[in-house]
Each structure stands twice: as structure tokens, then as C-alpha cells.
Amino acid sequence: MENTVIKVENVKMNFNLCKEKTDNLKEYFIKFIKRELHSYPFWALKGVSFEVYKGDKFGIIGLNGAGKSTLLKLIAGVMKPTAGNIEVKGSMVPLLEMGAGFDPDYTGRENIFLKGALLGYTRRFLEEKFDEIVEFSELEDFIDVPLKNYSSGMKARLAFSIATMVEPEILIVDEVLAVGDAKFQQKSREKMNSLLNEDATVLFVSHSTRQVRDICNRAIWLHKGELITEGPVDEVCDAYEKFTQQKD
Known part of the structure; x- marks a missing residue:
């Protein structure tokens, strides 16, 4: 579609996790030379695909370890995916780390x-x-x-x-920011609200479905690296809340 600003196609992300604990760099190299380091693959994302349209306030929800922050870093260009393709059109500001x-x-x-x-x-x-x-x-x-x-x-x-x-065309936010003391937090919230109320496209990650409902119009739900569902924000949040209640 002409108004697509972010296109994620079959994106996969693999990390090789080390089985052995190493306390410092020297110990790591000694074990590396002795070939005592063994790793196993961890797929943080397993073939995720979706599109974000211009002006969308797009939520990403899921439990810890779902792959939410990894996905944001890939879209922001902090990391490259193991497989798949990501296209981004427009100036972008990532509020990550x-x-x-x-x-x-x-x-x-x-x-x-x-x-x-x-x-x-x-x-x-x-x-x-x-x-x-x-x-x-x-x-x-x-x-x-x-x-x-x-x-x-x-x-x-x-x-x-x-x-x-600056007022970017795409704003990427990992959780609502609480920056500095109470006075500055209020100022930063006002700044964030002004950005959210503009025509900018927003990608927003949060553990709070209330925040996602308040800010977003569309959303996806990730679980263990897989996209479970996408669509209107209330439908996605309802499905996610039902799942978490059953899990409890």
C-alpha cells in the first residue's frame, strides 16, 4: 500500500547463547581457545510479518521474552535480522535505552x-x-x-x-518514559504527548494494555517470538488479556 511506512516481512532473529558461565573476558578467551565454549541457538523472533501505515499509533504487546524490544531494535536499525526484510520510509527517532x-x-x-x-x-x-x-x-x-x-x-x-x-515522522518508544525528577517527568510527558498528538507514526511497546488502548489504534501480540494476532487495538488487547487471565 502507498501509505505503508514500515513493512516487516518474515523477520527472524537468532542469538547464540553460551551454555558456560564466564566471569570476565580473560576466562572467555581461555575457554574459547580450549574450545570449551558451547552455545545453543535462541530464536527471539520466528518469522514475524506486518505493516504499519502512515499516522498509525501501533502497539506491540506480549509477555517478557516475547521479542518486543528485539523487534523495535531491528526496526530502529540497531541490529540486523538473521533473516527476512524490514523497510522503513521516513525520518525516525528511537527512544530506546x-x-x-x-x-x-x-x-x-x-x-x-x-x-x-x-x-x-x-x-x-x-x-x-x-x-x-x-x-x-x-x-x-x-x-x-x-x-x-x-x-x-x-x-x-x-x-x-x-x-x-525534532518532530519525527516515525517515533519508536519502548515503554512510557519516566525521565529525571518529578518536575522533569511532567515536562517530558507533555513533550511526548505533543509528539503523540501530531501526525507522526508511533510504534509503542508496553506491558500495560491500558496504555496501549489509550495511545494506539492498531496492535500486534507477540508470544515467544511468534506473532499471535494483529488488528484493531481493542481486539488484540482483549485476546491478550484473556490469555494472561487463563495463564494466571
Whole structure:
């Protein structure tokens, strides 16, 4: 269809999990050289296919280990699938693992340009948006301090401010974000709501069917790497809730 912005075709993702426990890198290499390392395949996704249309608020639900976060990382381009194909049309901002892409030895200022470059922004664009990012993060007094001296909340505030400085065509969100202190959480929620209310296409993962119902119009249900059902959000959430109630 012409308005398809994300197309996932028969996507499979395999991880080779090590059976032996290794406590450090030295022990790992010793066992590797001695051929004492044995692994087994773990299929996180098993032939998943679906399409997301322009303007969709698309929910992904499932139990822990269903493959939800793996699927988001594949769509975001963080990882490549073992098999299958993923097509994405439009600018995309993934709000995943907010601290990823930072260097602890760099200052906040330097990390803005590092993280921004990883998100695909040009240096000129980042220079234009620099003051806006710092102001939103409320880190003016710490922007030239190495990131290793930041609290986890300060790092999350900086990452959120960088990621949401533009209004993307596609927004990928892994759970509702609770960033920083109560005051900043309120500001970040307002920013998220403004993005959700725009024409952006949204992929949203949550354990809460209430949140998925509130935000999304369509959804899929994943279970142990397989797509169980897709369709209107209420139908998918009803089926998932019935399954979890029976499981309990």
C-alpha cells in the first residue's frame, strides 16, 4: 500500500547463547581457545510479518521474552535480522535505552554532538539546536562536566532532550518514559504527548494494555517470538488479556 511506512516481512532473529558461565573476558578467551565454549541457538523472533501505515499509533504487546524490544531494535536499525526484510520510509527517532551512545569521558556538550551524530543529525543542525537542547535538559551548569560525573537521571534528561528536539515522522518508544525528577517527568510527558498528538507514526511497546488502548489504534501480540494476532487495538488487547487471565 502507498501509505505503508514500515513493512516487516518474515523477520527472524537468532542469538547464540553460551551454555558456560564466564566471569570476565580473560576466562572467555581461555575457554574459547580450549574450545570449551558451547552455545545453543535462541530464536527471539520466528518469522514475524506486518505493516504499519502512515499516522498509525501501533502497539506491540506480549509477555517478557516475547521479542518486543528485539523487534523495535531491528526496526530502529540497531541490529540486523538473521533473516527476512524490514523497510522503513521516513525520518525516525528511537527512544530506546536512553543512555546508549554516550561516552562517559566526554562532557555533556561533546556528548550532544556524539549522540546527535548517531541519530543522523548534522553538526550544523546540532549547533543550531544546542541551546534548545541544553535549556530543555536543565543542565546548563553541568554541560561542560564529564558525563561520568552525571547521575543516571541527568544522563536520561540529556538523552531525552537530544532525541526529542525534532518532530519525527516515525517515533519508536519502548515503554512510557519516566525521565529525571518529578518536575522533569511532567515536562517530558507533555513533550511526548505533543509528539503523540501530531501526525507522526508511533510504534509503542508496553506491558500495560491500558496504555496501549489509550495511545494506539492498531496492535500486534507477540508470544515467544511468534506473532499471535494483529488488528484493531481493542481486539488484540482483549485476546491478550484473556490469555494472561487463563495463564494466571
